[in-house]
Amino acid sequence: MQVMKWSLIALAVAGSTQLAVASEQSDSKGFVEDSSLSVLARNLYFNRDFRNNPNTENTQTREWGQGFIGTFESGFTQGTVGFGVDAIGLAGIKLDSGRGRNASGLFPTDSDGSSQDSYGESGGAVKMRVSNTVLKYGTQFTAMPVFATDDSRLLPETTEGFLVTSKEIEGLELNAGHFTASNAQSETNHDSLGLTQADVFGGTYAFTDTLSTTLYYSKVEDYWRKYYANVNYTLALAEDQSLAFDFNLYDTKSSGKDLYTAYDGDKLDNTVASIFGSYTIGAHTFGLSYQQVSGDGDYGYGVDGGGTVFLANSIARSDFNAEDEKSYGATYKLDFATLGVPGLTFMTRYVTGKGANVEGTDSGKEWERDVDVKYVLQDGPAKDLSLRVRQATYRSADGVYYGSPSIDELRLIVEYPLSIL
Known part of the structure; x- marks a missing residue:
């Protein structure tokens, strides 16, 4: 689950009496002086067991790889209008795999179905800044709730196009984008996701440090148009206690050639809403979630980015986003920093869904249990090195999730961020 923040009245606020922030461009030190170069080394072991599922040719998936994610961001030249460039370099190496x-x-994958030994991708972008508004064109990552590149495998998705980000008003961030290509996490093609054109507009407005709202609109050619809204609120109860609420809403409708319907079989005209409430006391956080899909078809995403599902019950395996599905979840988190072990965190959650209208199913029931443990080294020569274990157990007698009645999944992730410049 991801949380974005923006205002339902952001456009009106932009013309209000709220003070503008200081100009970032005026503070530019120069193209070279403000440049940064970093590399994230990611080692990922992935094991997914379908437990003798008759609907799956490969009942167990087991692979291991080493990835490198390099990003260069130049500063902006000085003056009223600043110019700069960004670059992305991605490389993945197979450490273990096998046919089947x-x-x-x-x-x-190669033509014989086996995984390639190595793969990579690179891209660049040019950018321009006036005051606190940046226009970027080229290859980039995005994290908007209606257009978000996915980073859940060895290497992240990338997209290509224009993106304008404006922060001229204090507390208000506006985004407008026009994208014409997107590449999947395990591909090296220019546009493996088949995106023709996507237009995005929206942003975030924070009323206070504890209350923010979001509104976005997107139109993906020949797929759909989407509206997204979010409200996020945190209420402090005491020095180490707080309540937090996160509400998300998507409204999606098929458009154009309706290519999603072509392979899914359902016209999209639906809304999906979720709410997540949590109570934090000291090192402990307890959360409850509810999510519901109403209307025709499931919540569709993918061509607009594999991360475009900012919903409470979109978790490790299932998104609980089928037509007519209602789902309920419980989450527990423990931050060991207050217990004397900074950098160590623990999370477990359970989500159950019912009423999913999926062809070939009767009850439409599914459930999932996740466990996530992460430790980040706090000092020493390997400072910021992180070790993470993610385990997921999924069950559905009907096979709601792509016909799968049972899935056990394990991911072991080691990441080391290296700042070069």
């Missing part, structure tokens, strides 16, 4: 167990989505 290589459908993890970590690597591209």
Whole structure:
């Protein structure tokens, strides 16, 4: 689950009496002086067991790889209008795989169906800044709730196009984008996701440090148009206690050639809403969630980015986003920092869904249980190195999730961020 923040009245606020923030461009030190170069080394072991599922040719997926995600961001030249460039370099190396167990989505496949030994991708972008408004064109990552590139495998998705980000008003961030290509996490093509054109507009407005709202609109050619809204609120109860609420809403409708319907079979004209409430006391956080899909078809995403599902019950395996589905969840988090072990965190959650209208199912029931443990080194020569274990158990007698009645999944992730400049 991801949380974005923007205002339902952001456009009106933009013309209000609220003070504008200081100009970032005026503070520019120069193209070279403000440049940064970093590399994230990611080692990922992926094991997914379908437990003898008769609907799956490969009953167990098991692969291991090493990835490198390099990003360069230049500063902006000085003056009223600043110019700069960004660059992305991605490389993945297969450490272990095999025929019959290589459908993890970590690597591209050769013509014989085996995973490639290595793969990579690179891209660049030019950018321009006036005051606190930046226009960027080229290859980039995005994190908007209606257009978000996915980063859940060895290497992230990328997209290509224009993106304008404006922060001229204090507390208000506006985004407008026009994208013409997107590439999947395990591909090296220019546009493996088949995106023709996507237009996005929206942003975030924070009323206070504890209350923010969001509104976005997108139109993906020949797929759909979407509206998204979010309200996020945190209420402090005491020095170490607080309540937090996160509400998300998508409204989606098929448009154009309706290519999503062509492979899914359902016209989209639906809304999906979720709410997540949590109570934090000291090191402990307890959360409850509810999510409901109403209307025709499930919540569709993918061509607009594999991360475009900012919903409470979109978790490790299932999104609980089928037509007519209602789902309920419970989450527990523990931050060991207050217990004397900074950098160590623990999370577990359980979500159950019912009423999913999926062809070939009767009860439409599914459930999932996740466990996530992460430790980040706090000092020493390997400072910021993180070790993470993610385990998911999924069950559905009907096979709501792509016909799968049972899935056990394990991911072991080691990441080390290296700042070069």
